[in-house]
Amino acid sequence: MESATTTKARLEIHRDVKQRVLGGVAAGLGRSLGIEPVYVRAGFVSLGLVYGLGLVLYLGLWAILPEEPSPETAPVPGIDRRQRFGLLFVFAGALLVLRGIGFWPGDVVMVAGSAVAFGLAAMWDRSESNRRRDEARLLLPGDRGERSVGRLIVGGLLLLVGLGLFAGGIDAISGLGTVVLAALVTAAGVTLVLGPWLVGLARDLGRERTERIRQEERAELAAHLHDSVLQTLALMQRTDDPRRVVTLARAQERELRRWLYEKGPAVEGARLVAALRSAADRVETDFDVPVEVVAVGDRSLDDATRAMVGAAGEAMINAARHSGAESVSVYLEVGDEVVDLWVTDQGKGFDPGAIPRDRRGIAASIVARMSRHGGTAEVSSVPGEGTEVHLRLERG
Amino acid sequence: MIKLFLVDDHELFLAGVRSELGEHFEIVGSSGDVDDAVNAIRATQPGVVLIDVHMPGGGGIAVVRNLADTEVRFLALSVSDEPEDVIAMIRAGARGYVTKSIAPADLVEAIRQVNEGDAVFSPRLAGFVLDAFAGSVPASDPDLDQLTPREREVLRLIARGFAYKQVARRLEISVKTVESHVSAVLRKLQLSSRHELARWATDRRIV
Numbered sequence: 001m002e003s004a005t006t007t008k009a010r011l012e013i014h015r016d017v018k019q020r021v022l023g024g025v026a027a028g029l030g031r032s033l034g035i036e037p038v039y040v041r042a043g044f045v046s047l048g049l050v051y052g053l054g055l056v057l058y059l060g061l062w063a064i065l066p067e068e069p070s071p072e073t074a075p076v077p078g079i080d081r082r083q084r085f086g087l088l089f090v091f092a093g094a095l096l097v098l099r100g101i102g103f104w105p106g107d108v109v110m111v112a113g114s115a116v117a118f119g120l121a122a123m124w125d126r127s128e129s130n131r132r133r134d135e136a137r138l139l140l141p142g143d144r145g146e147r148s149v150g151r152l153i154v155g156g157l158l159l160l161v162g163l164g165l166f167a168g169g170i171d172a173i174s175g176l177g178t179v180v181l182a183a184l185v186t187a188a189g190v191t192l193v194l195g196p197w198l199v200g201l202a203r204d205l206g207r208e209r210t211e212r213i214r215q216e217e218r219a220e221l222a223a224h225l226h227d228s229v230l231q232t233l234a235l236m237q238r239t240d241d242p243r244r245v246v247t248l249a250r251a252q253e254r255e256l257r258r259w260l261y262e263k264g265p266a267v268e269g270a271r272l273v274a275a276l277r278s279a280a281d282r283v284e285t286d287f288d289v290p291v292e293v294v295a296v297g298d299r300s301l302d303d304a305t306r307a308m309v310g311a312a313g314e315a316m317i318n319a320a321r322h323s324g325a326e327s328v329s330v331y332l333e334v335g336d337e338v339v340d341l342w343v344t345d346q347g348k349g350f351d352p353g354a355i356p357r358d359r360r361g362i363a364a365s366i367v368a369r370m371s372r373h374g375g376t377a378e379v380s381s382v383p384g385e386g387t388e389v390h391l392r393l394e395r396g
Numbered sequence: 397m398i399k400l401f402l403v404d405d406h407e408l409f410l411a412g413v414r415s416e417l418g419e420h421f422e423i424v425g426s427s428g429d430v431d432d433a434v435n436a437i438r439a440t441q442p443g444v445v446l447i448d449v450h451m452p453g454g455g456g457i458a459v460v461r462n463l464a465d466t467e468v469r470f471l472a473l474s475v476s477d478e479p480e481d482v483i484a485m486i487r488a489g490a491r492g493y494v495t496k497s498i499a500p501a502d503l504v505e506a507i508r509q510v511n512e513g514d515a516v517f518s519p520r521l522a523g524f525v526l527d528a529f530a531g532s533v534p535a536s537d538p539d540l541d542q543l544t545p546r547e548r549e550v551l552r553l554i555a556r557g558f559a560y561k562q563v564a565r566r567l568e569i570s571v572k573t574v575e576s577h578v579s580a581v582l583r584k585l586q587l588s589s590r591h592e593l594a595r596w597a598t599d600r601r602i603v
Contacts, residue, residue: 250497261478294523294555296530326499329519329557333526344557388556 015065023062035084042121043091046114049105050098112165119158124196163189228255247288254281272305272339273298273332279313280330287320290327297334304373308341308393311369311377315343315389318363323347323387341391349381366391398511401442402426403433403459404473405451409496413446413473416500421507430454434462442468443511447490449474449481460488471510473498479524486585492516514575515582522554525585540588543581550577 019027019037026044030037048054095114098104232252236245273295280291299305312330319328325347333340363379370377370391381387400421404410405428414423424440427433430453437445437459445463447456447470460470470490474481475497482493491510494503495518506516517525529543543551546567553563560578564571 253497292519292557294519296523296527296555327557331519331523331552331556333552342556346557 013065015062015067017067023058024067025058025061025065028065029061033087035087036121036125038121038124039118042114042117045117046095046110049110049113050095050103051105053098053103108165112162115158115162115165117162119155119160119162122155122158123152159189224259228252228259241288243288246290247284250290251281251285270301271298272301272309272334275301275306275309276312276330276332276341279309280316283313283316283320283328287317289320289325291316291320291330292327293330293332295332295334297332299334299339304375304393305339307369307373308339308375308391311366311391312341312343312389314366314369315391318389319343319345319347319387323349325386337395339393339395343389343391344386345388346386349383349386351381351383397422398444398507399424399440399442400507401433401437401440401445401468403437403445403451403456404428404448406448409448417504417507420504430458430462433459437463437468438466444468444507445470446473446507447471449485456490457484457488460485460490464489469510469513471507471516473503479527482521482524483528483585486521486582489586491582492518493521494518495520509575513579515578517551517554517578517581519555519557522551525581526551526555529584540584543584547577547581550574551581554578 013032014028015024016027016031017024026040027037030040044054044058232248236248239245277293280293284291316328323345325345329344331342367377375393378390398421400423402410402413410426424442425436427436445468447459449456449472456472472485472490472493473496485493492506492515494506509516550563553566560571560574564574
């Protein structure tokens with residue numbers, strides 16, 4: 001008992017909830033002791049036969065042991081063969097002590113139960129095959145699984161002995177027909193032996209499914225790139241106008257970005273920024289002038305903000321068509337009380353006193369749109385320096 | 397002539413930038429790998445490093461962090477417009493952030509500014525910063541966690557597409573003053589412990 005306490009203190013046992021079957025006690029103990037959790041579980045089952053001692057012990061440890069703080073901690077290096085035998089003797093010794101003090105349900109039950117438990121554990125122990133799967137490509141076929149075959153045989157023998165003893169015990173007590181019993185025992189044995197293999201098969205199927213999904217995603221990606229990016233690249237190779245090339249590239253870039261970073265197709269117009277961007281995209285495509293949109297904040301679209309987007313669109317068209325600027329800047333700022341929007345170009349500008357008739361019309365319509373919804377529009381321009389349209393909407 | 401080093405893992409893009417900038421700067425080297433770049437930059441001592449954000453082996457951020465002890469100035473250049481990339485790069489120590497769609501003349505100007513120790517804010521970066529510092533949340537360190545009204549004004553004008561010179565004229569201050577405002581904002585961006593900065597960046601990922 002004392003040695004157990006010191007071991008515990010030194011090893012810092014936690015419940016390993018990641019690998020758990022019940023509370024993670026066996027998984028945590030196994031990890032700390034450097035043995036496969038299945039054997040620890042077998043030990044608990046075996047002790048459980050002693051009037052539920054294993055169960056009491058398990059629940060006690062469940063209550064005492066803390067949950068692992070960080071499940072990512074490196075696994076404790078395994079113990080060597082000698083130490084493993086030591087552990088086995090400690091366990092057997094403990095059982096003998098229990099037997100000695102008379103706390104013992106009977107030899108047949110204990111030997112049979114323990115044999116079944118540990119036999120099963122040996123068969124279910126996937127540690128070797130797990131480790132080997134990673135190395136499988138480097139291994140020769142014959143090399144593979146020799147040791148696990150050995151373990152299977154040992155496990156199977158233990159299982160048979162245990163089940164045989166068990167059957168004998170029950171037969172003696174209940175007088176159940178030997179044939180029925182033998183059939184039951186055989187069926188149980190076969191299930192238990194094939195169990196690990198079936199689990200492995202299911203796992204392989206799951207992996208295959210994941211791989212198929214991944215392939216479907218790749219196919220979708222390829223299809224998308226083909227429909228969009230490759231088409232645009234082909235188009236660009238046939239275009240002489242450098243401005244047109246830039247526009248094509250920018251439009252494609254936007255589209256690809258949206259596809260990569262946004263989930264599902266963008267719902268146009270649901271939000272102010274999205275609506276503004278799509279208006280800018282349209283101007284950019286129609287007039288081959290880059291329109292740079294910078295937005296701070298966002299809000300939902302209503303009649304007023306929709307009018308604002310419309311007015312901004314006209315301002316952008318105006319700038320793209322008449323200013324001769326290399327690009328148009330749009331800056332939106334959504335505050336708690338007001339929404340401000342500037343459409344700026346660094347083009348040739350104009351003298352506000354001498355506006356050509358068509359431009360006055362556009363300016364007037366921008367102002368009218370805004371004022372209908374309680375907003376304002378201000379057009380300022382300096383010849384040779386550029387034009388700026390400032391739209392403002394106060395929240396009513 | 398300013399010594400320039402290029403870090404980018406896209407050969408095609410490197411070649412393009414080389415031919416664009418070759419006549420304006422002395423290009424002392426280029427690299428597409430984090431460790432290699434760190435060593436080469438230490439060896440060649442460039443004035444400015446033009447650095448890509450996304451690279452195998454930890455990305456441009458790893459390079460900037462590894463060279464934090466040097467005098468080298470970084471200008472981040474990336475196809476990514478993702479706010480968290482922008483903010484992460486600036487917080488790692490870059491003096492500015494421009495996207496790969498920047499016009500060649502503007503890129504030349506940006507490199508000059510970074511070489512002189514100024515911060516380079518593209519309109520988009522200015523927008524990100526205004527967004528990140530939006531709202532009057534109680535700040536643990538008001539000097540670092542909030543922008544002054546003047547800094548906001550400067551950033552707003554940059555976001556509207558004006559160059560530093562135009563910003564200066566509009567606010568009737570000198571270009572030097574504009575530069576010092578922008579440098580102060582950069583410092584805040586790098587040093588502020590404002591939770592919003594981190595949370596804001598992660599929020600935007602879902603957009």
